[in-house]
Amino acid sequence: AQRVTQPEKLLSVFKGAPVELKCNYSYSGSPELFWYVQYSRQRLQLLLRHISRESIKGFTADLNKGETSFHLKKPFAQEEDSAMYYCALFTGTASKLTFGTGTRLQVTL
Amino acid sequence: KAGVTQTPRYLIKTRGQQVTLSCSPISGHRSVSWYQQTPGQGLQFLFEYFSETQRNKGNFPGRFSGRQFSNSRSEMNVSTLELGDSALYLCASSSSGDRDTEAFFGQGTRLTVV
Numbered sequence: 001a002q003r004v005t006q007p008e009k010l011l012s013v014f015k016g017a018p019v020e021l022k023c024n025y026s027y028s029g030s031p032e033l034f035w036y037v038q039y040s041r042q043r044l045q046l047l048l049r050h051i052s053r054e055s056i057k058g059f060t061a062d063l064n065k066g067e068t069s070f071h072l073k074k075p076f077a078q079e080e081d082s083a084m085y086y087c088a089l090f091t092g093t094a095s096k097l098t099f100g101t102g103t104r105l106q107v108t109l
Numbered sequence: 110k111a112g113v114t115q116t117p118r119y120l121i122k123t124r125g126q127q128v129t130l131s132c133s134p135i136s137g138h139r140s141v142s143w144y145q146q147t148p149g150q151g152l153q154f155l156f157e158y159f160s161e162t163q164r165n166k167g168n169f170p171g172r173f174s175g176r177q178f179s180n181s182r183s184e185m186n187v188s189t190l191e192l193g194d195s196a197l198y199l200c201a202s203s204s205s206g207d208r209d210t211e212a213f214f215g216q217g218t219r220l221t222v223v
Contacts, residue, residue: 032208043112044199044214086152090208096142096165097201097212099152 002027002091006100013077013107021072021103023061023087032090033070034097035061039083047072047085057081077107111135113202113215121221127188130218132200134181138213140206141183143175146197146217155198158183159206190222 003026013019025031035047048056050063050070061072070087087100114133122128134141143155154167158177177183181202187194197219201212 043216046211046213049211096154096157096167097144097152098154099144101151 002089002098004087004089004098004100006085006087006103008103009101010104010106013105015079015107015109016076019072019074019077019081019105019107021085021087021105023070023072023100025068025070025087025089027068027089027091029091031063031065031068031070033061033063034088034090035059035070035072036086036088036099037083038086044086077105079107079109081105082107113200113213115198115200115215115218117218118216119219119221121223122190123223124190124192126190127186128190128220130185130187130198130200130220132183132185132202132215134183134200134202135213138202138204139181140203140210141177141181142201142203142206142212143183143185144199144201145169146199147195152199155185157206164206187220192222195220195222 005024033050036044037047038044059074063070084102084104086102088097116131140159142157144152146152157165161177172188175185197217199217200215203210203212
């Protein structure tokens with residue numbers, strides 16, 4: 001069965017410090033991984049997906065199949081990055097996302 | 110264009126009752142998925158509909174059911190409510206539900222069972 005693990009419930013960093021939100025997955029098929037973000041009082045929204053290999057708001061994530069990881073990184077944290085981050089694995093043929101439990105990122109001055 | 114709309118935003122129901130939640134997808138989107146979000150279990154997939162057909166189902170009891178109409182609007186029904194059904198129910202729509210299409214989420218319906 002598929003599983004997504006986000007080991008940290010809360011990650012607190014100072015503004016300007018590097019950020020790494022960890023995500024590990026377990027899936028026997030070819031994985032399709034996403035990071036979703038939920039800012040305060042806003043709906044869940046897609047941040048980035050591994051197939052697009054793009055940087056969004058300074059965040060990047062590389063799929064490491066050997067380590068079954070998809071960690072989210074940003075070199076310099078900003079206050080506006082404070083939010084809840086969810087790693088998600090797409091499985092099946094019909095829009096089924098398996099989510100991790102989420103990590104709350106808190107960026108302080 | 111308008112985003113995914115869920116109604117109502119809040120609901121309070123009594124144990125044993127049933128409830129119906131509604132989701133209007135983004136115009137043109139044919140896939141609608143439902144998720145339950147709780148502090149203990151996080152986000153869990155309930156089911157997905159595409160062109161009025163259920164294509165995928167999560168591990169929830171039969172008390173949880175859904176349907177999709179010809180205009181792609183979807184409803185989710187929970188019968189014989191239990192206290193543990195208290196949760197935020199999220200709906201997501203995408204154009205096709207395929208792995209390369211983005212899912213757009215609604216604001217959710219917060220259900221409280223007392």
